[in-house]
Every structure is written in C-alpha cells, then in structure tokens.
Amino acid sequence: MTYAVGQRVRVSARSHEGHHRTPGYVKGQAGTISRVHAAYPNPETRAYGATGLPEQQLYLIALASDTKNHVYVDVFGHWLEEAK
Amino acid sequence: MTGHDHDHDHEPITNGGEPLAAARVRALAGVLVEKGVLTREDLRRRMDWLVSRSPSDGARLVARAWVDPEFKQRLLADAREAALELDLDPGPSPVVVALENTEDVHHMVVCTLCSCYPKALLGPPPDWYKSLPYRSRAVSDPRGVLREFGVELGDDVDVRVVDSTADIRYLVIPCRPAGSEAMPEGELAPLVTRDSMIGVGQPVVASGPSPGR
Numbered sequence: 001m002t003y004a005v006g007q008r009v010r011v012s013a014r015s016h017e018g019h020h021r022t023p024g025y026v027k028g029q030a031g032t033i034s035r036v037h038a039a040y041p042n043p044e045t046r047a048y049g050a051t052g053l054p055e056q057q058l059y060l061i062a063l064a065s066d067t068k069n070h071v072y073v074d075v076f077g078h079w080l081e082e083a084k
Numbered sequence: 085m086t087g088h089d090h091d092h093d094h095e096p097i098t099n100g101g102e103p104l105a106a107a108r109v110r111a112l113a114g115v116l117v118e119k120g121v122l123t124r125e126d127l128r129r130r131m132d133w134l135v136s137r138s139p140s141d142g143a144r145l146v147a148r149a150w151v152d153p154e155f156k157q158r159l160l161a162d163a164r165e166a167a168l169e170l171d172l173d174p175g176p177s178p179v180v181v182a183l184e185n186t187e188d189v190h191h192m193v194v195c196t197l198c199s200c201y202p203k204a205l206l207g208p209p210p211d212w213y214k215s216l217p218y219r220s221r222a223v224s225d226p227r228g229v230l231r232e233f234g235v236e237l238g239d240d241v242d243v244r245v246v247d248s249t250a251d252i253r254y255l256v257i258p259c260r261p262a263g264s265e266a267m268p269e270g271e272l273a274p275l276v277t278r279d280s281m282i283g284v285g286q287p288v289v290a291s292g293p294s295p296g297r
Contacts, residue, residue: 021197021249023247024247025196037252038251040250040251043250068239068240068242069226069243069245070244071245071247072244072247073246074251075250077250078271084245
C-alpha cells in the first residue's frame with residue numbers, strides 16, 4: 001500500500017514490542033500525507049542487527065488539527081492505514 | 085585528601101560521579117573496539133568531525149537563500165545539493181529537508197523520540213533540544229514554548245511543529261528580518277542564529293554594534 005500527497009490516513013494504534021520510530025502520541029491519530037520521502041531500512045529490524053530490508057516507504061504526515069497549531073511527523077508506511 | 089587543609093568542613097570538590105550514560109557509552113565503545121567493529125581512531129575522527137560542525141554553515145545556506153530566490157528553490161528541493169554548491173559538508177545524513185518560514189507559516193523542529201538534528205549543518209544540538217520538557221511540550225504547547233524563547237506569533241500564523249522521528253533531518257529557513265533589506269549576503273549570515281534554524285528564534289537586525297566585531 002502506498003499513499004499520495006493529500007491522501008487521508010490514520011496512524012495504526014497497535015502496540016509494538018521493541019524498538020520502533022512511531023511515537024505513542026501519534027498512534028491512532030488521523031492525518032494527511034504532506035510529503036512522500038524515500039524508502040529507508042526498517043528500524044524495527046535494523047535495531048537488532050538485521051539489514052532492515054525490505055526498505056519501508058517514509059511519509060511526512062500532517063496530523064489533523066482544528067487550531068492554528070499543527071504537528072507534522074515522519075511515519076513509515078507500514079504504520080499507516082487508509083482513512084475515509 | 086592531600087593538599088586540602090583549611091578550617092571549614094565540606095565534601096571533597098570533584099567533577100562528581102561519572103553519569104550512568106557516560107559509563108555505558110564507555111563500556112559499549114570498549115566492546116565495539118574489542119570486537120573489531122570500529123577503532124579508537126574511528127571514534128576520534130567522528131567526534132572531531134561533530135565538534136568541527138557549526139551553525140555558521142547552515143547560516144550561509146539561509147543567507148544565500150535570502151538574496152537568491154533561485155538558490156532558495158534549489159535549497160528547498162534538495163538541501164544536500166545546495167550545501168555542496170556552497171562547498172559545505174552536508175555530512176553522512178542522507179537527506180536534509182529545508183522548511184521555509186513566511187509571514188503566515190512558522191516551522192519549528194523537534195525530535196520527540198530522541199535528538200535527531202541536522203548536525204552536519206548546525207553542529208551538535210543544544211542540551212535543551214534533547215531535554216524531555218522541550219521534546220514533549222514542543223508538540224503539546226508549541227506557542228507556549230515559542231513564547232519562552234521570546235518568539236511571539238500572531239494568532240493568524242500557522243505554527244507547524246515538525247517531528248523528525250526517522251531518517252530525515254529538518255532545517256528551518258527563517259524569515260529575513262525587517263531592516264536587513266540593504267544588507268549584503270556576508271552581513272546577513274551572522275544574523276541567522278542556530279535557534280532560528282531550529283525554529284525557536286527569529287533573526288533580528290541588531291541596533292547596536294554586534295558582539296565579536
């Protein structure tokens with residue numbers, strides 16, 4: 001599953017044992033794809049001596065906000081779900 | 085204790101105990117060297133490189149972007165290439181993304197998970213950048229944090245906090261300050277502070293003589 005700029009997504013709320021780069025505060029949050037970065041080795045396996053392959057697509061997500069304060073956060077594609 | 089003989093009582097003055105983190109790093113480095121993963125020379129070179137980096141490199145990029153709109157577009161498109169164009173060392177980080185502040189949009193950068201930072205272009209991150217209060221409050225109360233740094237933004241300005249959780253490093257291009265319109269690039273660069281490139285400060289044109297001149 002890949003996503004395009006402007007597409008609405010939700011960050012998975014799943015828990016994950018061990019090292020991962022999805023901060024707790026974004027889990028379960030809705031947002032919009034703001035930038036499509038490159039793909040990078042997966043830190044969840046690389047942290048334990050593996051290669052991190054296959055690489056995972058990295059996105060910059062604009063979290064939904066109804067104020068003039070906005071949080072943008074880099075999230076790997078395998079943490080994202082389609083949102084209606 | 086020798087050489088300490090006077091008429092008041094206090095604990096010996098020392099550098100304090102070694103912090104736990106320092107002991108861990110020393111032990112880890114020892115194991116990595118012992119196993120041949122890296123050498124003491126690798127460590128020394130890496131540390132020398134890190135402390136040789138400085139925000140003046142990032143400031144040169146920003147000053148050039150202020151005077152040259154086409155360069156600014158290249159900086160926004162690919163900060164690494166733009167750094168190489170100015171003979172700057174963009175370092176081993178794969179990708180630096182530049183974020184442009186405008187009258188309507190203000191970016192500030194945080195790494196809520198640790199301390200990700202564009203070290204090649206800004207040098208080592210300040211201690212507060214790595215602190216839990218900054219890392220947590222930047223995303224929960226950005227305007228409050230900005231006020232504490234002396235940055236007052238209008239209610240109509242969009243504040244965009246960018247959390248660099250993965251492989252990208254972010255560098256803010258602050259707004260060119262009022263009063264700098266006639267200044268050449270070489271005089272603009274010293275206005276571009278480290279904090280302004282993190283997004284918690286704004287460049288200002290000093291009214292008096294600047295320090296160090």
